[in-house]
Amino acid sequence: MNETLFLTHAKRVSLSGGLFDNANYAALVIDPIEDRVMMAAEPCARYFGEDADSLLQRRPSELFRSVLAELHVLTEACLIGPGRWQSEFLLKTPNGRTYEIDCHAALSTPEGQSYITMLLFDARRQRKRMARAEFAALHRGEPDAVRRADQMFRELEHGNKLLLDAAGEGIYGVNKLGETTFVNPAAERMLGWKADEIVGKVAHDVIHHSHACGDDYPIHQCPIYLAFKDGEVHEVRGEVFWRKDGSSFPVEYTSTPIEDDNKLVGAVVVFRDISKQQKQENQLRKALAEVEQLRTRLEMEKAYLLDELEERHNRHEIVGSSPAIAQTVEQIDLVAPTEATVLITGESGTGKELIAHAIHNASPRRDRPLIRVNCAAIPAELFESEFFGHVKGAFTGAVSARAGRFELADGGTLFLDEVGELPLEQQGKLLRVLQEQQFERVGDTRTMKVDVRVIAATNRELRHSIMEKSFREDLYFRLAVFPIHSAPLRDRREDIPPLATLFMKRAVERLNRTTAPQLSVANINQLQAYDWPGNIRELENVIERAVILSRSGKLAFDLPKPSETDVRPAALAGENQETDELADTQAVAAQSMQIITSRSDLQRAEIEAIRAALMECAGKVSGPGGAAERLAMKPTTLYSRLKKLKIDARSFKP
Template sequence: MNSPQPHNSTILLVDDNPTNLQLLFGTLKGLGHKLLVAKSGEDALKVSQWAHPDLILLDILMTGIDGFETCARLKENPETRDIAVIFLSALNTDDKIKGLSMGAVDYIAKPFQSEEVIARVETHLTIARLRTELAERNRQLESASQPILDSVGDGIYGLDREGHITFANPAAMQLTGYPKDALIGHSLHELHLYARWDGSPYHFIESGIYQTLKQGVAKQSDSDVFWRHSGDHFAVSWTCTPIMRGGEVQGAVLAFRDVTQRKRQEHQLREALAEVERLRDRLQAENAYLQAEVKNEGRFDSIVGESAALKDVLEQVDQVAPTNSSVLIIGESGTGKEAIARAIHDSSPRRDRPLIKVNCGAITPTLIESELFGHEKGAFTGATEARPGVLERAEGGTVFLDEIGEMPLDLQPHLLRALEAREVQRLGATRPTPVSFRVVAATHRDLRAEVAAGRFRSDLLYRLACVTLRLPPLRERLEDLEPLACHLLVACAARQGGVAPRLSSSAVDVLRAHSWPGNVRELRNVVETAYALRGRGDLDGALVARCLSGVGFGEASAPSG
């Protein structure tokens, strides 16, 4: 959990579901912000009126007035219209678009992911804080400028048609440091405009003052500097108005002021505005990965991409999820086999029961039987108490057998028997226990080749592969690279309590040029490395290329997933 932020804010949580409120409150309570709760739209309007929170997390579907109506009333009220609103939504794309069009700044999809909630809340609080600081700096600038102008006043020069000074007021002498006799009769250009701020020559013919004297047209500028008698310079804003007689220019009146302080403040404002722009870009990067989720109507929250190959897989997931058929997922290491298994489970009638995962390649052969089937007390040395196995713990839900191709050959008949009979017998037990679970298995191996080589049982393969899903490697769905990289970048930043930097177009080009032998796992490695090495800037192509060349991904990655 993030440590409390230096800029504490007030957040209003609005939901008529106590469970959702409890989840949100628990997620945000450690951030150091003041949390307020409202259980209806009516209550939210009242609380907003007196508390004026910095951010509102607003559920859409509520009894009484819903989230849409609540947001509309907030935006109609001049006292609350500037409060940022994030919708809490499990609705379809049209409803989400409707919410954003009504003035909400973002939405968080249900069910909540704590890292996403924290990242979005902190991002919008930071943007709101910077906007407030900008408004305050503008007010300070206006109030600071007025006494300067009142006390110092503008410098005034009278000029003849050749640009010689014929008149100088006290303010002009004070600003430039020249005494009156050093000004009158001397060339304005030779005294004040002979060089630019960097010392490079500034020819009088290039000046707007020269154009006023020659063309009889009023000019003004705030991009010049005047050089003082002491040899230093100051930023100047000037207005030059011609003096006409008989249609001809006789001279000009030049009014000028020292705007060094204003320029300095403008520079600070530009830096603050640039920071707001960077935050906006980062927020867009955070939202990029959600575009795929919106188009899939939020069904597969952990799977990102819009390629035809991935859409084909998700369509198959949609078809097979409601059934009880066993599914075998085949794909290279790092292609997201576990994410697909999770999507199948979450879209199935068993979604409210557990998804129990076991990596068949990560457990020693001597322990895998006990891990799968469990054991009774005293079944073997060290079995000091009875323990249910994976298949029992998955009762009513789904068991995910990752890297099934690594299962020892002598244990495969026991697994087949459990799948066929829907019962398991713990080690040391005298009778089996009936179980009901669905099986999803995954492997990076060619199991038919393993069968031919005598390392895998054909009858177990047929039992596991009622439906076979083949996951495309990342190199075959390059159009998913950018949204997937953005998704991983946001997740990485959220885990570390930061805000995701922008992924530049050059970085995307470098990612597309890579072959990705380690697939999504390799991409995650690259993204996390780039995030750690980025400094304070965005992720550019050079940084990504350096991360790709400096880390061994495919060889070092674990064989699961």
């Protein structure tokens, strides 16, 4: 029975009749007003997954949930329209399959009730039956021509199959309903599906239903289906296809529309797995990021090193031979090869940074930079950014990522100058990094681990600060693993001559003087008589100022005059015999008024002055009219100098 005859008969049938008992069609009778299923033929189970009796308990709106709009149009057309309607739609069944349905509906009114009888046909099967029927008719009409055409089509199909099988890229086709029509072997290998498992299924539901993150990918947003709606070729990158085992892989694909008789009937999708390419790109991006990070770090290190080169302090040696300097050098030699944290204490201008450089240069970390941080110059709100760095956009003004001082010092040494000025609330953050050697950049969640040796310096008495609750005791003990005291210049006056000579040479070079002024014994005596509250830094500035003001090679120092109780270094040092001796040596040398340019010149002048005094006194050392009186020296000091200089006073007696 064809559809037209069936629907004509359905208009006249009573609900109590046996029309559906042995029906070969998927047929339903529904009450559109009450939303009820009145009758159902057994073939309906194919589409709804339930037998006829179960379907009587369901509502049409539930059975046709996926095509409610089409159902509404169909019922309206039957009730208030021509009384019959034909529609095609995609019906999604409970078991997950999708059918292309060709639905024929007609209105019947038994006993004054309005019912709609629906016939549901599988459109794909119908097309195949029609094609076979047409082909059979063609065979009957012109056998030879049909056989030739059939042979030609078979050869074309074989050639196409060879091309599809040989292609390294995945290829599959979809019809206008989104159903898979063919799959080549490469696509089978990549997807894990066999062709017979997915042909006839909606391709999007099988391999393209979700984004990489797992979010639902609606079919109406899929570029593959846009191809046979807008007729454009769509090239897509950055999406994923899903395998049969539930895993996914990144793809790039092209969806090309297929036309038949100027009608869009489907699309061909060509795709390839770009996992390896994406991995290589990610590795390249990571490498470029590391190179950029290294470049930024090297540029910052270069800037720091240039700043260091512009500093006027001597980075290569500690000048002086006093006991205080000898002790400092010995401490440097002991601690430099270790990883111990060092705390350098002393007044401003005593050369604490010079000691830090000496420790670093004598350590195994000498090939990495020494990064200096002036803790007193960093605002509290910028502490974390300065020490630990920040990422781009971490705060207003952070237009790019920036490495912090700890990151720059990785593998090297971090010098915390004026550490006693660090705000109390920031000391805990510093302590954590010193203990754990790890931190996070501002605005970043990634923890960075570093290998940094810390040397700290301060001109404050940190123990007093601990008592005043302005410095953490635990941070003090973490820093003061190996303390070194930088002695003030007034406690090592014997180092003033070589320091003055060095600073004068630097000043002459810096000022581009053609002739260098000379240091006299009187100049040295004046420098040693001063207390130097500004220590070595003040001495350097005084020397430079004197060089600028020098005339005719003579130097004049603008220094306060010593008090009556502080005329000579010997009065300051008291029991320090070596200091007394050196001061007396300067006094002896001053008798000759020679020009002093080095320590050896000073010693020669001293010897000549002593020999001259002994000759005049006929070898008498002490007592009235003796050489000690003439040289204004203590007799004990002169005897000590004679022994040290290996001068025999007896050789001057008549």
